[in-house]
Amino acid sequence: MSTGLLALLDDVAALVKVSAASLDDVPAQVAKTTGKVSGIVIDDTAVTPKYVVGLDPKRELSIIYKIAKRSLINKALLLGPAALLLGFFAPWIIQPLLMLGGAYLCFEGYEKVHSMFSKHPAAHEQQEEVKVITPEELEKARVTGAVRTDFILSAEIIAIAYATVAEDPLVTQIVVMLCVAVFITAAVYGFVGLIVKADDIGLHMAKNSKKPNIQKIGRGIVKWMPLFLKTLGYIGTAAMLWVGAEIIAHGIPVLHHGLQAIEHALAGVPIIAWLAKAVVCAIGGLILGAILEKIVVLVRRLIKPTAKV
Template sequence: MSGLLALLDDVAGIAKVAAASVDDIAGQAAKAGAKAAGALIDDAAVTPKYVHGFAPARELPIIGKIAVGSIRNKLLILLPAALILSAFAPWVIMPLLMLGGGYLCFEGAEKVYHLFRPHAPYADGHLPQDKAPDHLEAEKVAGAVKTDFILSAEIMTIALAALPTGQPLWMQGMALALVAVGITVLVYGGVALIVKADDFGLWLARIGRLGATRALGRGLVAMMPGFMNLLMVVGTAAMIWVGGSIVLHGLAEIGWHAPYDWVHHQAEFAAALVPPALHGAVGWAVTAFFDGVFGVVLGLLLIPLVAKVIDPLLSVFSKS
């Protein structure tokens, strides 16, 4: 009997330790996800453009395919890679983070560039007519998943850097898995709500019993095109801002402090000109502005490099 009681006591102790570990992992995942929240706006703002031009019935399936690709990116590729790098080559994390930041700057600056010099097939704002809808959908999903891979890599790397050091590998993996799933659900659930808001407004306008309800529905329908355009602008600006910030911080981490320190001094100078209650907001706004300017300049410099060097090299390797 005493042996059974001792066994039950051991089991209870193990259960308490396991419960504490689960709580610890969940808490760490929440903190790490909060640290990565700055990059979420990229995903949430960029994704709706990938359903532009498709029938409403295809919007949610397309978002679902992108979400599945995002989960696959995070759990099957990025999470194992993050754990391997954390265990065996932590010094590689910052250069990879900077590489991803440079890609975000390039993507954002390319969008700004093509506002003034659009691609010929898309100059009128319409999808090309010589492709089958299923091919266009697959192309859009593939492009979205590719962009998501970079954004997800940024999120996972930021989350990994926010986790306490010296943890067992399995705890890091569980925390990163929770971040991956939680962020994907949050981002693509929000995107689904955004892209279906006009359909919901149309439904309200048709079946609403009250005049106010029908007016609300018509208002939603009327405002969504402008809101979607605004969201794309915000998404592009966020890509440039986050990318520039990552590269500037990375340069400071590897020893070149001048650009980061200059931006920091400008923010401090601007903050000193306003009342103390506004110091934080003004300092953040000035920092974000110069991070964005740096991101645009870096991205514009990368456009010819990608067009003249990287794309031809990739084309050669893909054919070989």
């Protein structure tokens, strides 16, 4: 009896040692994964502020907190476990799901570009579509839209994190993906909060500081923040097209090799290579988004008469 107990304790001790050894690699794996998803993190940071612009300034941080909380829940409790399960039972399905998410980003990005350049409909057409909503409903709609977009970007982040640690022990996989989820969510939404409250910070500096230089900086922040937020909105839309198309391209060998060819051709100037690849992906995403939008419109027209019957 005592011999069996000692053997069991030896096995537990060995398991603890293996787990501890694997956990020593966690910081390096987290750093490696964070580097790989840096582009998506930038995109997420650029996309999010546009969901807050135009709402009550007093509600901005609260709205960002709501989005951040949902984002962390999605990463830690939904996408992370889903990646582990799919990686074990059906690893082949991860890439198609990511490509579907990429197609959605292209579709949403195209709709935003189209709304920027399309003419306003006639007055009678506008009256037919007008719907008055309360500030609370608008806030809820903005949060829902932000969380939906963040879910796609988060899925790509978690998929990359899983691919980085796919060959590691299960404990390492779980800890790394959890650390990545917490760190990236805090970094993205902390910076987003700083961006949307920058004008308030600038106003405080301009009014309350006794130093002329600080006051000047504060006035400059207040003056340029609207333009900065508008520009950031354009960058966020372009990022949606770029990231969506790149996700799809990674799942299609011909397109993937084409992007690699661009990188190799411009390898001597890395920033130009990155920019060229981003522009090609953004244009491709815009074209794909336009095609998807036509398909969605056609499907809606086919379904709408049926709904009226």
